Amino acid sequence: MEYLVQQVINGVTLGSVYALIAIGYTMVYGIIGMINFAHGEVYMIGAFTSLIGIIVMGLLGVTWVPLALFMVLLASMAITALYGWSVERVAYRPLRGSFRLAPLISAIGVSIFLQNYVQISQGARPKPIPPVIRGGFELMTSSSGFTVTLSYLQLFIIVLTIVLMVGFTYLITQTSLGRAQRACEQDRTMASLIGIDVDRTISMTFVMGAALAAVAGMMVTLYYGVIDFYIGFLAGIKAFTAAVLGGIGSLPGAVLGGLLIGLIEALWSAYFSVEYKDVAAFTILVLVLLFRPSGLLGRPEIEKV
Amino acid sequence: MTAPLLKVEHLTMRFGGLVAINDVSFEAEAGRITAVIGPNGAGKTTVFNCLTGFYKPTVGRLTLTDAKSGHSYLLERLDDFRITKSAGVARTFQNIRLFAGMSVLENLLVAQHNKLMLASGYSLLGLVGWPSYRAAERDAVEKARFWLDRTGLLPRSDEPAGSLPYGDQRRLEIARAMCTDPALLCLDEPAAGLNPRESAELNTLLLMIRNDYGAGILLIEHDMSVVMGISDHIVVLDYGKKIAEGSPAEIKANPDVIRAYLGEDDTTEALAEGVVE
Numbered sequence: 001m002e003y004l005v006q007q008v009i010n011g012v013t014l015g016s017v018y019a020l021i022a023i024g025y026t027m028v029y030g031i032i033g034m035i036n037f038a039h040g041e042v043y044m045i046g047a048f049t050s051l052i053g054i055i056v057m058g059l060l061g062v063t064w065v066p067l068a069l070f071m072v073l074l075a076s077m078a079i080t081a082l083y084g085w086s087v088e089r090v091a092y093r094p095l096r097g098s099f100r101l102a103p104l105i106s107a108i109g110v111s112i113f114l115q116n117y118v119q120i121s122q123g124a125r126p127k128p129i130p131p132v133i134r135g136g137f138e139l140m141t142s143s144s145g146f147t148v149t150l151s152y153l154q155l156f157i158i159v160l161t162i163v164l165m166v167g168f169t170y171l172i173t174q175t176s177l178g179r180a181q182r183a184c185e186q187d188r189t190m191a192s193l194i195g196i197d198v199d200r201t202i203s204m205t206f207v208m209g210a211a212l213a214a215v216a217g218m219m220v221t222l223y224y225g226v227i228d229f230y231i232g233f234l235a236g237i238k239a240f241t242a243a244v245l246g247g248i249g250s251l252p253g254a255v256l257g258g259l260l261i262g263l264i265e266a267l268w269s270a271y272f273s274v275e276y277k278d279v280a281a282f283t284i285l286v287l288v289l290l291f292r293p294s295g296l297l298g299r300p301e302i303e304k305v
Numbered sequence: 306m307t308a309p310l311l312k313v314e315h316l317t318m319r320f321g322g323l324v325a326i327n328d329v330s331f332e333a334e335a336g337r338i339t340a341v342i343g344p345n346g347a348g349k350t351t352v353f354n355c356l357t358g359f360y361k362p363t364v365g366r367l368t369l370t371d372a373k374s375g376h377s378y379l380l381e382r383l384d385d386f387r388i389t390k391s392a393g394v395a396r397t398f399q400n401i402r403l404f405a406g407m408s409v410l411e412n413l414l415v416a417q418h419n420k421l422m423l424a425s426g427y428s429l430l431g432l433v434g435w436p437s438y439r440a441a442e443r444d445a446v447e448k449a450r451f452w453l454d455r456t457g458l459l460p461r462s463d464e465p466a467g468s469l470p471y472g473d474q475r476r477l478e479i480a481r482a483m484c485t486d487p488a489l490l491c492l493d494e495p496a497a498g499l500n501p502r503e504s505a506e507l508n509t510l511l512l513m514i515r516n517d518y519g520a521g522i523l524l525i526e527h528d529m530s531v532v533m534g535i536s537d538h539i540v541v542l543d544y545g546k547k548i549a550e551g552s553p554a555e556i557k558a559n560p561d562v563i564r565a566y567l568g569e570d571d572t573t574e575a576l577a578e579g580v581v582e
Binding site: 176177179180182183186187189190191192193194195196197198 | 357358359385386387388389390395396402404405406407411414415416417418419421422442481482484485
């Protein structure tokens with residue numbers, strides 16, 4: 001029982017990270033109908049900028065952890081958002097109106113480029129950092145002596161994710177930018193006919209997706225304490241799986257999918273085998289694509305005539 | 306003399322070998338309803354598509370002059386979203402294009418996007434509930450409610466736009482276009498599919514927009530009760546050419562127009578019998 005609770009806590013933490021990345025996939029798919037395969041790399045850039053940020057904070061002598069983390073978070077979001085914006089501007093926008101496969105191929109190109117760019121500029125070796133947030137709550141102890149802990153870091157990740165989700169939902173449903181995004185999602189031509197700058201709205205979607213991926217990158221840097229230039233690939237594909245599982249194009253779906261994938265992974269590692277946790281996640285992808293391609297919360301695609 | 310609101314000069318649109326519009330010139334004034342009529346395939350919708358940036362005209366110049374600021378815009382050179390944002394041209398479609406998944410009210414709010422984006426500091430201030438944004442948002446809702454009231458849609462403002470009955474969707478499309486503060490409102494067959502009562506209501510609405518609001522209206526319509534009832538000026542197209550232009554009374558009596566609509570033989574008979582209306 002205690003063991004299960006611990007795994008659920010771990011799974012939700014991991015799931016929060018996936019959910020944040022998955023939102024980027026699902027939003028971009030919603031608005032331009034394209035899978036942004038470079039999104040995993042954007043998340044990796046977010047992790048690296050956070051790592052650099054934490055080191056810079058150390059050099060500057062900012063020792064109060066909440067302030068340091070807050071500043072790193074903002075800086076990392078801003079820089080990663082700039083990457084997201086540039087990727088869209090350089091690699092996707094010129095191909096808009098081209099055949100469907102073109103931006104997809106371009107995305108794979110960007111993904112390879114970003115990996116190699118980080119590998120060359122930062123080195124190929126894994127980068128460790130010492131734990132920034134230590135300690136936690138001991139929730140319960142079983143008779144056999146197993147203690148369930150919720151670390152402060154896990155709490156921080158889960159709470160930050162919830163705060164971001166709430167803010168993000170507000171942004172999409174209540175603000176003018178969110179309305180414009182939903183309008184572009186439904187009918188881009190009509191959106192431009194009521195005076196919405198569709199290109200800018202699409203750019204903003206990439207910026208928002210990248211900013212959330214940066215948060216995920218920072219969480220992972222803190223949580224695992226080690227990153228390398230290749231982490232974007234696996235995390236990206238898992239977040240994509242999460243987006244598909246939840247129903248691509250649906251924001252609540254991305255969050256739900258992310259949490260489910262996180263839980264499945266954690267529970268599978270705990271009760272079956274750690275080596276095959278990725279297999280479990282991707283089996284889900286295959287099953288969803290076979291039996292419910294529209295995902296858990298997605299609407300089935302209706303072909304317009 | 307002030308420049309007319311819209312000046313179309315020598316507009317020609319070719320698709321490969323097909324000449325959809327051939328050297329058409331006309332003008333539309335602010336505060337007047339200008340109807341563009343003609344048989345099927347005459348090129349009416351193509352004119353609209355050129356005006357709203359769907360097509361880049363092969364030849365021709367489309368000048369829109371804003372009477373308030375005195376600014377002139379060459380529509381054929383503007384990015385499509387600027388045609389609405391800067392030049393103030395709004396349009397509705399023959400086959401309705403609402404944002405079906407959004408509520409009726411949201412459809413009208415999203416049309417005021419540009420004003421709100423400025424007020425909200427590109428949504429950053431909006432996120433933290435900045436007072437100026439709140440005020441702008443209130444104004445936007447106010448304006449949306451005004452048009453909902455005028456179109457009789459106020460009780461349905463929270464329903465998804467896609468679930469409205471057909472006639473309501475048509476009026477909502479006009480309301481949405483009006484929420485962009487247009488100088489020129491282009492309506493593509495607004496009375497299509499409406500019953501006589503609804504189309505009479507539409508006439509009242511359009512006359513209200515013209516009289517109280519001062520917007521110029523460009524109207525494509527087949528329903529002659531609408532065209533003859535409310536137009537100030539009529540432009541007749543046939544096979545991509547302008548064949549006549551004038552007041553409703555002049556157009557009714559113009560033999561070329563009758564010929565285009567009825568064909569050669571029937572026209573002579575009809576004119577002889579004096580039954581043509």
